[in-house]
Amino acid sequence: MEEMKKGLEGVVALDTKISYIDGIQGILKYRGIKIEDLADLSYDAVSYLLINGKIPGEAELSEYSRMLKENRRINGKQIEVLKEFEFGTEALDGLRTAISCTAHFDEENNHHTPDANKNKSIRLVAKFPTIVAALHRASFGEKPIEPMDNLSHGANFLYMLSGKIPTELEAEAMEKDLILSAEHELNPSTFALRIAASTLSDLYSAVICGLCTLKGPLHGGARKGVMDMLDEIGSIENVRDYTLGKLENKEKIMGFGHRVYKTLDPRARIYKDVARALAEENGDTYWFDMAEEIEHILYHEFIEIRGKPIYPNVDFYSAVVYKYLDIPAELATSIFAMGRVSGWIAHCMEQYSDNRVIRPRAHTV
Ligand SMILES: CC(C)(COP(=O)(O)OP(=O)(O)OC[C@H]1O[C@@H](n2cnc3c(N)ncnc32)[C@H](O)[C@@H]1OP(=O)(O)O)[C@@H](O)C(=O)NCCC(=O)NCCS
Incomplete structure (x- = not known):
């Protein structure tokens, strides 16, 4: 048997086109583009890049943003279900439950066609911020705030959290945060998600695996x-x-x-x-x-x-x-996930497109 590498340190588990890290030089690229050159784009553009493999043209970006905006709203029943739970100091528990709930209300949940996966991707990216903001407000008995369609992904999230329109700098900071959080090669949550995807489990289930793994204090926590x-x-x-x-x-x-x-x-x-x-x-x-x-x-x-x-x-x-940005600590991991969901979706699609079930071995000791 091969030598066991604790924590899989240094083990190369798969090929990817989605991102590249040089840990010695301190280089990170999404789809071949340095992170420094992506940080000033919009989150929508970077999300498109990760999922579709190229920087969108003007018309493509405007259509993608339109679809995201159209899908920001969440099902009222979902909010009612979530109100039943006490999530305490870790909003990610609520987000995880909410994504399961969203899957339940999505008629295409168990459809695996490219079109169904594309539709689910849009819904996931679009609804994550609405869910996080709604959960936060529900935790102190406040109603969710309706998304505002003329605001960017990041600015709209800040608005839905507090009801205040963010300053230009705050809006930019939130967009950058989501871009910088969006993807990072085979980090633990992405690896967990790719394992789920490799069993041909559905997109929501794979994303929930990612969420559960992101929660840990040695990762997103x-x-x-x-x-x-x-x-x-x-x-x-x-x-x-x-x-x-x-x-x-x-x-x-x-x-x-x-x-x-x-x-x-x-x-x-x-x-x-x-x-x-x-x-x-x-x-x-x-x-x-x-x-x-x-x-x-x-x-x-x-x-x-x-x-x-x-x-x-x-x-x-x-x-x-x-x-x-006046963001409470208990939301930090969920906001990380709001950005990361685009990278997770890209990895799911890459796994589905050239799949082999991920199943390593263990030494019995
Ligand atoms: C990220 C992390 C899990 C990487 O872990 P790893 O590759 O397994 O590295 P190790 O935990 O084995 O650390 C290697 C050595 O550096 C030390 N070290 C690493 N990160 C440290 C930290 N944040 N504070 C203090 N010491 C640290 C370890 O104690 C260990 O020392 P030793 O060789 O004397 O035993 C680890 O650095 C860590 O726990 N950081 C804090 C949590 C965090 O910020 N996570 C977010 C990651 S993006």
Whole structure:
């Protein structure tokens, strides 16, 4: 038998055209295009690119955006079902249940034709933000806010959350967040989803596998972990003792480290710029300064003293962005999923198009 690689570290499990990571140089590309060149597009354009394999032309983008807008609304019965549950401090539990519910109300749920999959893709991308915002509002007894069709995917989400039209910078920040979260090769949730797809399970079921895997604090849940950590630290004066104390106790610092990147994740750099711009617009650099201080202390500790390549990952400054957007920590993983759903769908389609069931072996010990 082959040698067992714990955590499948370094194992290449499949070929993909969807994204490319160079963890040494810090390069990420979606469909051959560098993330830095995609960050200023709209989320709709990047979603189209991931799912259809090319940047949309003007007419294609306008049609795609129109279909997304047309599908933003959710079934009233769904909201009634969701009100029955108490989701506590993790909205992703609600989102997972809601997607199961959406599948239940989708007549094409168990249809596997390319057309049915395309229709379901649009519904999934379009409805994720509406569901997350509705769940959040339901958690404090408020009714959902109807989507506003003249707002972008990201801006409309912020509007449905609070009822306030976001500033231009806030809207841009939300769009960028969704773009930067949209895809990342064979990360744990995408791998889990591809396993489900490889059994020819349906698109909703595969996406639910992705959601369940994203929830973990070593994956998508780290973003909430960083937000909680910033609250716990409370002030810039406490940063040093807190971070060094964690390291002494051999505890992980959320938002640092990566299986693949041995240098700064290119998304982290973009998030840092967005967080700084929001801090300046808000006239309050409290969260940004605290995060930067954590980064400085850990750079000194990991890179300069221990010679270990541990840098901020995608979850670190995104958490700071959420602080400035007034997003509660319990929504962080669900918002990550709102972006990631386009990448997940692309991977599902790629798996269906050239399938072999994914079934590794184990050594019996
Ligand atoms: C992302 C992560 C799971 C990668 O894990 P991995 O490739 O299995 O790497 P390991 O957990 O084995 O870490 C390797 C070494 O770096 C240390 N390390 C890695 N990330 C660390 C962190 N965030 N804080 C402190 N130490 C860390 C580990 O303790 C380990 O040290 P050791 O060699 O002395 O035992 C890991 O870095 C982590 O748990 N980070 C925090 C959670 C997080 O931000 N997740 C989001 C990922 S995008």
